[in-house]
Amino acid sequence: MTASFGERLTAAVSARGPLCVGIDPHAALLEQWGLPDGPEGLARFTDAVVEALAGSVAVLKPQVAFYERHGSRGLAVLEDGVARARAAGALVLLDAKRGDIGSTMDAYAGYLHPDHPLAVDAMTVSPYLGPGSLQPAVDAARRHGGGLFVLVRTSNPDAGTLQLVGEPSVAQRVVDTVRGWNEETPGGSFGIVIGATLRELDVDLAGLGGPVLAPGLGAQGGSPEDLRRLFGPGTVVVPTVSRDVLGAGPDVAGLRAAAERWAEELAR
DSSP states (O other): OOSOHHHHHHHHHHHHOSOEEEEOOOHHHHHHTTOOSSHHHHHHHHHHHHHHHTTTOSEEEEBTHHHHTTHHHHHHHHHHHHHHHHHTTOEEEEEEEEOOOHHHHHHHGGGGSTTSTTOOSEEEEOOTTOGGGGHHHHHHHHHHTOEEEEEEEOSSTTTHHHHTOTTTTHHHHHHHHHHHHHHHSOSSOEEEEEOTTOSSOOSOOTTOOSOEEEOOBSTTSBOHHHHHHHSOTTSOEEEEEOHHHHTTOSOHHHHHHHHHHHHHHHHO
16 A cells, blocks of 8 residues: 555545545344344345445445444444455544553554454544553554544544643644654645534644544434534644444445535535
8 A cells, every 4th residue: 555544545635525424323223213223134234324325425334343232243243244344445434532551552453454354444442541551553554555544533422531630631642643743744644633513622633733523413413514514724634424324224225325425514
């Protein structure tokens, strides 16, 4: 793989727009679609989402937990869906929120290896064991052209109890760490996660050099106006929608139309 993740993301956003759709097949959603809560229903759900969106959406973000809960058969469904999504041109961001130390983090970073059975373009990681804990993932991303999105200011209501501690805050220290990675390896492959539901942006993103993944649009209350309020024109923002698109299934045309509506909203 010659192009870095940052370069591939820039190209995908230019061609398809910035929308990222989360793939979150939880039990209630499978029931809403009239599907059994098992590997068969999971496969039908994933097939429909990939068919509807992988050819037009810039980024698909499967939540690994919803596949892991079905055991090895669930992970087999995810492996197949990820491979087909990437073949159709979508970038795949694995929402895994991994965070550990040493050889364990190195093993988690295997998702970024092109020969891994579940090879993806990028993954989400948690920094709360310290910046050094993420170094194996940073090294893997640099080696294989992958990307990382590091949790900074998440959209859950009580996130600030830890993320805003200290001066500068924990969240700001994480931003500064990611900024340093991008300064060492330009190209924008290292990003951060900041929820679109924040009342105000309480970290300084100047010179970040990478993208911001912004979850929380739609059902969680975030809007395109919130993105424009929080982030200036110089920030590369990848807005994430899940329930407001997935709720339009199981009809493939309905899923595609819902994603297109969000893409149009974001383009205004």
